[in-house]
Amino acid sequence: MSPTEMTLHAAIEKxxxxxxxxxxxxxxxRRAGMHGRCVCVEVIRSDGLLSILFFRHDDGWWNVYPPAQARPAMSAWRTA
Structure with a gap:
């Protein structure tokens, strides 16, 4: 595993x-529209069913929160 990415397997283990x-x-x-790729993982535990959504980020990491959306930005340029 590259230091700049976390595989889905590693995220599930974590x-x-x-x-x-x-x-x-x-x-x-599935492809989650604005959020890229999304995977739902389930495990049956002694206290019941646990489902977690994992989202793939642009840097290659899988996380339990969706990647940030690109937001519009304004900037002022000084002209001479």
Missing amino acids: WLAPTLAMRVHVVRV
Whole structure:
């Protein structure tokens, strides 16, 4: 894994810490419009079902929050 990106597998390991007895299922993969790629991952735990959405960012990282949207910006240029 490159130091500039986190794979989906590494993100799942970080957030869910699955074991052999706890199976992880990728439920949905889609392009999330403005948010790029989105993956829904589910795991059945002793206290019930846990679903987490992972979003792929432009830098290659998978995170549980969507990437920031490009916002319009204004700037003033001084002309001579």
